[in-house]
Amino acid sequence: MIASQHNQARPSIMHIDLNSCFATVMQQAYIHLRGKPLVVSAYSTPKGFVLSPSIEAKKLGIKLGFSNADARAVCPDVIVRTPDPELVRDVHRKFRKLFHPYSPIVEPKYIDEAVIDFKHTKYENADLTIVGEEIRLRMRREIGEWISCSIGISTNRFLAKLAAGIHKPNGLDVIDAQNVREVFSQMVLTDFPGIAKRYELRLQENGIYTPLNFLAADEKFLQKKVFRSINGNHWYMRMRGWEVDDIEFERKSYGQQYALAQKTGNVILLGRLLMKLCEKMGRRVRRAGYAARGISLALSFTNRTYLHTGHLVGYQMYTVWDFYNEAYRILHEAVTDGKIVSQMSVSCFDLVTVRAIEEQLFDQSRTKKHQVSDAVDRMNDRYGEYVVTPASMMQMDSTILDRIAFGNVREVYEGH
Amino acid sequence: MQDIFEEPVSALFSYNAKTQAIMPRKMVWKGREYTFTKLGYHHTVRIGRILNHIFHVTDGTNDYRLRVNTETLEVVLEDVYHDRLTA
Numbered sequence: 001m002i003a004s005q006h007n008q009a010r011p012s013i014m015h016i017d018l019n020s021c022f023a024t025v026m027q028q029a030y031i032h033l034r035g036k037p038l039v040v041s042a043y044s045t046p047k048g049f050v051l052s053p054s055i056e057a058k059k060l061g062i063k064l065g066f067s068n069a070d071a072r073a074v075c076p077d078v079i080v081r082t083p084d085p086e087l088v089r090d091v092h093r094k095f096r097k098l099f100h101p102y103s104p105i106v107e108p109k110y111i112d113e114a115v116i117d118f119k120h121t122k123y124e125n126a127d128l129t130i131v132g133e134e135i136r137l138r139m140r141r142e143i144g145e146w147i148s149c150s151i152g153i154s155t156n157r158f159l160a161k162l163a164a165g166i167h168k169p170n171g172l173d174v175i176d177a178q179n180v181r182e183v184f185s186q187m188v189l190t191d192f193p194g195i196a197k198r199y200e201l202r203l204q205e206n207g208i209y210t211p212l213n214f215l216a217a218d219e220k221f222l223q224k225k226v227f228r229s230i231n232g233n234h235w236y237m238r239m240r241g242w243e244v245d246d247i248e249f250e251r252k253s254y255g256q257q258y259a260l261a262q263k264t265g266n267v268i269l270l271g272r273l274l275m276k277l278c279e280k281m282g283r284r285v286r287r288a289g290y291a292a293r294g295i296s297l298a299l300s301f302t303n304r305t306y307l308h309t310g311h312l313v314g315y316q317m318y319t320v321w322d323f324y325n326e327a328y329r330i331l332h333e334a335v336t337d338g339k340i341v342s343q344m345s346v347s348c349f350d351l352v353t354v355r356a357i358e359e360q361l362f363d364q365s366r367t368k369k370h371q372v373s374d375a376v377d378r379m380n381d382r383y384g385e386y387v388v389t390p391a392s393m394m395q396m397d398s399t400i401l402d403r404i405a406f407g408n409v410r411e412v413y414e415g416h
Numbered sequence: 417m418q419d420i421f422e423e424p425v426s427a428l429f430s431y432n433a434k435t436q437a438i439m440p441r442k443m444v445w446k447g448r449e450y451t452f453t454k455l456g457y458h459h460t461v462r463i464g465r466i467l468n469h470i471f472h473v474t475d476g477t478n479d480y481r482l483r484v485n486t487e488t489l490e491v492v493l494e495d496v497y498h499d500r501l502t503a
Contacts, residue, residue, distance in 0.1 A: 025457075032497060086459065090461075
């Protein structure tokens with residue numbers, strides 16, 4: 001290939017993006033919400049922030065990240081609902097299942113996005129705009145008539161995603177060598193997935209103010225001056241339609257986060273919340289067949305200070321008590337007199353597979369703890385989450401809610 | 417407005433062998449009969465090892481979420497959504 005030229009191949013990558021996913025899915029299930037301004041928010045309180053405005057709410061100017069109070073200021077009649085994660089996961093599984101007959105390479109990017117690679121399939125030489133319309137029709141027929149999606153087609157993942165964002169909702173656009181300049185001329189740098197404010201500033205510092213400037217920039221200049229890394233070469237290739245994003249990164253950590261409804265500096269109360277976070281995180285780690293060697297805790301305080309600290313623990317954490325004891329030590333040192341915690345998150349990293357642990361298990365006391373932990377997991381698998389829990393979690397059934405993490409779909413498949 | 421109930425109800429279902437579609441048609445709740453006119457969404461969830469079917473239906477006035485436990489075959493009305501009052 002001649003990377004300095006735009007990729008002239010027939011577009012074979014399709015990016016599919018469910019429009020206003022959480023809100024649209026809610027409108028699919030609850031028929032009376034259809035056609036109305038709706039926001040799906042993390043919490044229904046005035047300070048709860050909007051995760052997904054419906055298409056109708058977006059038309060009124062309500063945006064992702066607004067507080068419920070802001071949304072109501074724009075539209076007093078806006079309906080506020082909290083997410084139904086099971087509903088969204090089910091739609092995601094159905095839409096992925098629907099795509100599979102078209103290609104063996106279907107990559108869910110987020111809970112509401114997927115990429116289909118048509119290379120080496122019977123559709124390789126087909127008109128993908130017709131295939132896209134067929135997929136859209138099937139989604140409406142087989143998943144739900146209110147489900148809508150935007151579709152982008154190009155020669156690589158980056159341009160296909162960019163194309164899917166050109167006309168929302170319900171767009172279907174192609175970016176190829178013939179129209180790439182025209183498309184770029186109507187965009188700003190932050191329209192590019194992966195270019196946020198910081199990168200935009202860096203590009204501007206180097207005289208790149210528009211996507212067309214970016215496209216015209218020399219490869220060496222991008223590598224050595226602008227990005228000072230191989231990222232510069234990747235951007236050069238990406239904008240010309242060559243694929244550099246077909247890599248799936250391994251999971252490196254698991255985490256849980258909680259914004260406290262009642263902010264507190266009481267370490268005993270915080271310890272109970274931490275136990276629940278560790279229990280949820282530990283279940284996910286074990287279900288995926290991992291243990292972890294590192295733990296970190298992040299705390300936001302009401303005085304607008306922030307603490308994030310973590311370390312390797314010298315053994316493989318597996319049970320809820322392993323995670324909790326290590327995280328609690330950090331919590332105990334961090335929450336000193338007068339500090340009020342508003343948000344807490346715990347995560348574990350340096351993952352190892354369970355097989356690796358089993359090979360190293362010579363400590364009998366740890367083996368027994370692992371067996372007890374596995375037995376408790378099996379009971380919870382059989383009878384439902386939190387049927388058996390540590391005593392400190394009593395009466396905390398709904399304190400920390402089920403959530404779908406942004407940018408993460410692995411869990412939809414892990415253990416399900 | 418959404419009201420949460422978690423109340424067992426009597427219900428009548430239809431099954432179409434051709435489309436393999438199942439849909440709640442009627443429900444008796446608190447002595448009153450409700451006829452469902454449209455299925456919004458149907459999905460399954462596991463609570464422990466027990467598979468449950470969730471049906472989102474409407475009678476044209478309100479939206480209802482019904483859960484069917486496939487082990488006990490119990491039908492539970494989980495919530496009712498109506499827009500007589502704003503949230």
